[in-house]
Amino acid sequence: MQQHEYAKDFTLAELMICAASEVFANDGEVLATGIGVLPRLAASLSMKTTNLDLMMTDSEAWLLSEPNPVSGRKAGDAQANETWMGFSRIFDNVWSGQRHALVGPSQVDRFGQANISALGGSYEKPKVQMLGVRGFPGNSISHANSFFVPSHNKRAFIDGECDVVSSIGFNPSRLPKGYKLSDIDIRRAITDLCVMDWGGKNFQPRVVSLHPGVSFDEVQDNTGFELVMSENCQVTAHPTLQQLEIIARLDPANIRARQLKDNPPGIRA
Amino acid sequence: MNKLTTAQNAISVIQDGMTIGIGGWGPRRKPMALIRELLRSPVKDLTVVSYGGADVGMLCAAGKVKKLVFAFTSLDFIPLEPWFRKARQNGEVDVFEIDEGMMLHGLRAAAWGVPFIPTAVGLGTDVVRHNPDLKIIDSPYDDKEWVAMPALKLDVSLIHTTTADTRGVCQIKSPDHYMDDWFARAAKHTIVSCDELIDTSVLHQGDESRFVFWDRAATQAVVHIPGGAHPSSSAPLYGFDVEHFKRYAQSAADDDFAGYLAAFAIDKDEPSYQDAVGGLSAIQQLPMPVY
Numbered sequence: 001m002q003q004h005e006y007a008k009d010f011t012l013a014e015l016m017i018c019a020a021s022e023v024f025a026n027d028g029e030v031l032a033t034g035i036g037v038l039p040r041l042a043a044s045l046s047m048k049t050t051n052l053d054l055m056m057t058d059s060e061a062w063l064l065s066e067p068n069p070v071s072g073r074k075a076g077d078a079q080a081n082e083t084w085m086g087f088s089r090i091f092d093n094v095w096s097g098q099r100h101a102l103v104g105p106s107q108v109d110r111f112g113q114a115n116i117s118a119l120g121g122s123y124e125k126p127k128v129q130m131l132g133v134r135g136f137p138g139n140s141i142s143h144a145n146s147f148f149v150p151s152h153n154k155r156a157f158i159d160g161e162c163d164v165v166s167s168i169g170f171n172p173s174r175l176p177k178g179y180k181l182s183d184i185d186i187r188r189a190i191t192d193l194c195v196m197d198w199g200g201k202n203f204q205p206r207v208v209s210l211h212p213g214v215s216f217d218e219v220q221d222n223t224g225f226e227l228v229m230s231e232n233c234q235v236t237a238h239p240t241l242q243q244l245e246i247i248a249r250l251d252p253a254n255i256r257a258r259q260l261k262d263n264p265p266g267i268r269a
Numbered sequence: 270m271n272k273l274t275t276a277q278n279a280i281s282v283i284q285d286g287m288t289i290g291i292g293g294w295g296p297r298r299k300p301m302a303l304i305r306e307l308l309r310s311p312v313k314d315l316t317v318v319s320y321g322g323a324d325v326g327m328l329c330a331a332g333k334v335k336k337l338v339f340a341f342t343s344l345d346f347i348p349l350e351p352w353f354r355k356a357r358q359n360g361e362v363d364v365f366e367i368d369e370g371m372m373l374h375g376l377r378a379a380a381w382g383v384p385f386i387p388t389a390v391g392l393g394t395d396v397v398r399h400n401p402d403l404k405i406i407d408s409p410y411d412d413k414e415w416v417a418m419p420a421l422k423l424d425v426s427l428i429h430t431t432t433a434d435t436r437g438v439c440q441i442k443s444p445d446h447y448m449d450d451w452f453a454r455a456a457k458h459t460i461v462s463c464d465e466l467i468d469t470s471v472l473h474q475g476d477e478s479r480f481v482f483w484d485r486a487a488t489q490a491v492v493h494i495p496g497g498a499h500p501s502s503s504a505p506l507y508g509f510d511v512e513h514f515k516r517y518a519q520s521a522a523d524d525d526f527a528g529y530l531a532a533f534a535i536d537k538d539e540p541s542y543q544d545a546v547g548g549l550s551a552i553q554q555l556p557m558p559v560y
Contacts, residue, residue, distance in 0.1 A: 058560060059560040060444055060445065060560050061444035061445040062444065068560075073559050074559060075508075075556060075557040075558070075559050076557070077559075084444075086444070086445035086446065086447070087294065087369075087445060087447055087448070088373065088447070088448060088451075091369070091370045091373055094370065095370070095388075095390075113394075117366065117395075118357070121358070122360075123395075123399050124360050125357075125358065125359070125360030126357060126358060127358065128358070129349070129353070129354045129357035129358050130349060131341045131342075131343055131348065131349065132339055132340050132341035132342060132366055133340060133341075133366055133367070133368055133394065133395075133396060134340055134341045134368070134369055135340070135368060135369045135370060136368070136394070137367075137368040137371070137390050137391045137392075137394045137396050138368045138369065138370040138371070138390040138391075140393075140394070141389045141390055141391075141392055141393065142389070142390070164395050164399075165393075165394050165395040165398075166394060166395070167394060168392065168393030168394055169393075171393070174393045174394075175393065176389075176392040176393055176405075176413065176414050177407075177412075177413060177414040178411070178412045178413030178414060179392075179393075179413065184393075
């Protein structure tokens with residue numbers, strides 16, 4: 001098998017994992033945190049391919065030399081602990097800036113601000129209470145962040161600002177004293193339609209690659225704010241056979257197939 | 270000094286309007302037997318500081334929370350804590366919603382006796398807009414602005430540990446002690462419930478003392494309650510009770526907290542509760558979650 005031969009048959013979930021793994025490729029020795037099955041697979045894949053220096057935890061309290069598979073493990077199975085990394089030490093890492101989080105917010109706005117706290121109503125009485133701001137404020141002011149959005153639509157990529165701005169973005173009206181917009185490090189958004197970044201003029205959101213069979217107009221129609229197309233916008237790279245093999249090893253029970261509704265194919269019919 | 274007491278005695282120090290801190294994280298190593306004792310008490314108008322799970326949800330459901338200091342409230346596998354959610358959506362509790370790390374800063378400030386700790390965390394977000402009491406200050410050393418995270422001074426902390434001796438030396442054998450050391454230090458009075466009561470001589474063996482994360486001067490009361498974290502986990506002894514949490518979540522869907530309390534004899538006492546959930550042996554057989 002040619003290791004870098006592109007696969008012809010792959011799922012959308014696998015395409016998104018591979019696209020998301022690229023966000024860590026040039027990070028060097030940082031802690032990669034992928035929240036959820038597909039983001040965690042993306043970070044693990046990068047640690048096995050594009051960035052061997054990456055650090056990952058067991059999602060509990062230990063830093064691992066080898067990423068744990070996301071499925072097929074039993075309690076008490078051996079794992080490659082290299083140091084204790086409980087939550088208090090995670091914050092030491094966060095505030096040193098040596099981390100890149102790949103998170104799944106409920107809302108993202110044109111500034112790259114994100115929300116996992118609450119939706120609608122008033123702040124005193126939200127219509128839908130969600131998790132709370134969690135670590136989003138600290139993550140976003142301290143280190144690199146990317147977003148994983150499995151359903152690209154106007155409820156996720158909203159018109160106007162997030163209902164509760166949980167993480168700082170490229171919003172001039174909220175920029176703290178002494179900061180430049182370029183101090184904010186929002187990297188990419190990986191969705192089921194495309195890959196975006198905020199690399200347009202004045203940090204305007206733009207599409208950097210379209211998934212196979214997806215048009216720019218379709219992305220724009222499902223986004224609540226104006227997008228531009230990157231000058232060298234391409235079709236999102238298909239997974240290689242090597243990537244698919246590593247993903248299969250990291251997820252032997254194939255729980256990645258249950259993460260997107262109906263587990264659609266990577267190349268649209 | 271012998272700090273061993275009953276849950277009822279220990280909880281009796283908590284008065285209306287106090288600020289209490291609760292150790293653990295989400296569905297993990299929560300002092301739930303102490304929370305149940307609090308549910309049985311007439312105490313009200315509490316300010317609660319917690320990396321919360323069902324501890325926060327139950328106190329909200331019982332109408333005991335005036336104000337909640339939180340970054341999240343979650344049962345992990347049930348991401349949205351159902352009774353907390355209901356309390357928020359009904360506008361029943363005042364909130365001070367902060368970042369997880371800001372809470373750590375607030376506990377440290379209280380422990381260290383300083384009024385605040387400066388941090389960049391919260392800048393540019395609704396954390397600073399929604400909390401007008403949260404001050405933003407200039408630095409004497411640079412040109413940036415900083416959030417002055419105030420000390421979260423606690424009247425009482427409630428913590429669940431793996432073991433303790435009667436003098437209040439506590440071991441946590443779970444992989445993470447979370448911020449429990451800071452909850453213990455931030456409080457005037459810390460109550461610890463433990464799964465196992467140990468003789469002090471156990472601590473002298475091998476590396477046993479490496480599992481002690483704060484000195485005994487920060488612990489004022491010890492309550493021995495095997496299974497006392499249930500339905501949350503107490504690794505490595507037992508995992509969290511998925512079925513119980515589902516039943517608890519259903520009580521929120523049915524808007525019937527009284528029904529939940531009655532179904533598990535929580536309105537009665539802890540031995541009756543443990544009987545109702547299948548006994549201590551059933552609790553101790555709950556499997557560890559795999560991540």
